[in-house]
Amino acid sequence: MSQPLLEARKVSKRYGRVHALQGADFTVHPGEVVALIGDNGAGKSTLVKTLSGSTAPDGGEILVDGTPVRLTGPLDARRHGVETVYQDLALAQDLDAAANLHLGRELHRPGLLGRLGVLDNAAMRRSAVAAFAELGVDLRDVTVPVAALSGGQRQSVAVARAVAFAGRVIFMDEPTAALGVVQRGRVLETIRRVRDRGISVVLISHNMPEVLSVADRVEVLRLGRRVAVLDAAATSVEELVGAMTGALDPAQDPALDPEPAPGTDGAA
Ligand SMILES: Nc1ncnc2c1ncn2[C@@H]1O[C@H](COP(=O)(O)OP(=O)(O)OP(=O)(O)O)[C@@H](O)[C@H]1O
Ligand SMILES: [Mg+2]
Structure with missing residues (x-):
């Protein structure tokens, strides 16, 4: 297989007494949709936060193109082409959809002597309308404050924002959780289009049929560790659920364990 674009190796993270990640591995290859699944918690x-630079891991390694990196913040991850749609959406509620789309990357009119001029709102609106249209996002007015949009519309704005600026990989943490059937279908279609542009997508979802319909690979996390890597075309909802809950974990069922029991390993 290709050289991974992004990799987590044995990443750990504690929140006080909670050991959220306990040596977690994760791999993203170029141009794939990889689903990251696992039970609540x-x-x-x-x-995702450690790979997108918004949380520093306590241990382990993050590699971009096989080279270890230390991500100092979301902007740093962005420099590596990584964009994220967070589960707890990070949109500016008082700004409109067009401004949110360009948040942190505002367009300016050229100023005197090459300096940055005033914000070019008209250009941002035009580019926002084009970006939403390209993704099939149905937003009648890009100048309404985001706070006045429905949850699903806000979600669409956040997805469009990531897509518009992603260089190499987009993390989408439950992008369809708040959506109705039609909007959900559009987000899945967007994910496929993004992948077809050669950008990798990491999809977090609790919806297993959705995962199987859009992902190329599935990586399963349980209790802060990767416990399975599956080819989406060759697995089933039952197998995914089994891996998530541990029902298929050999370590929990000695009858399935191919390893000899401790003390019987034949060491002389
Ligand atoms: N900021 C935080 N402070 C303290 N504990 C946290 C924090 N963020 C996460 N945790 C804890 O870390 C563990 C993993 O949480 P995380 O949000 O990564 O799970 P998740 O797999 O995304 O779950 P879900 O499917 O419910 O979104 C949980 O026990 C959670 O309570
Ligand atoms: Mg979560």
Whole structure:
């Protein structure tokens, strides 16, 4: 397989007494949709935060193109082409959809002597309308404050924002959780389009049929560790659920354990 674009190796993270990540591994290859699944509290969002620079891991390594990196913040991750749609959406509620789309990357009119001029709102609106149209996002007015949009529309704005600026990989932490059937289908379609542009997508979802319909690979996290890597075309909802809950974990069922029991390993 190709050289991984992004990798977590044995990443750990504690929140006080909670050991959210306990040596978690994770791999993203170029141009794939990889689903990151696991039960509530398995550490998915925490892992995404460490890979997108918004939380520093306590241990382990993060590699970009095979080279260890230390991500000092979301802007640093962005320099490596990593964008994130967080589970707890980070949109500016008082700004409109067009301004949110350009948050942190505002367009300016050229100023005197090459200096940055005033914000070019018209250009931002035009580019926002184009970006939403390209993603099939149905937003009648890009100048309404985001606070006045529905949850699903806000979610669409956040997804569009990440897509518009992602260089190499987009993390989407439960992007469809708040959406109705139609909007959900659109987000999945967006994920496929993004992948077709050669950008990798990491999808976190609790919806197993959705995972199987859009992902190329599935990595399963349980209790802060990766416990399975599955080819989406060759697995089933039952197998995914089994891996998430530990029902298929050999360590929990000695009858399935191919390893000899401790003390019987034949060491002389
Ligand atoms: N900021 C925080 N402070 C303290 N504990 C945290 C914090 N963030 C996460 N945790 C804890 O770390 C563990 C992993 O949480 P995380 O949010 O990564 O799980 P998750 O797999 O994303 O779950 P869900 O499917 O419910 O979103 C949980 O026990 C959670 O309570
Ligand atoms: Mg989460």
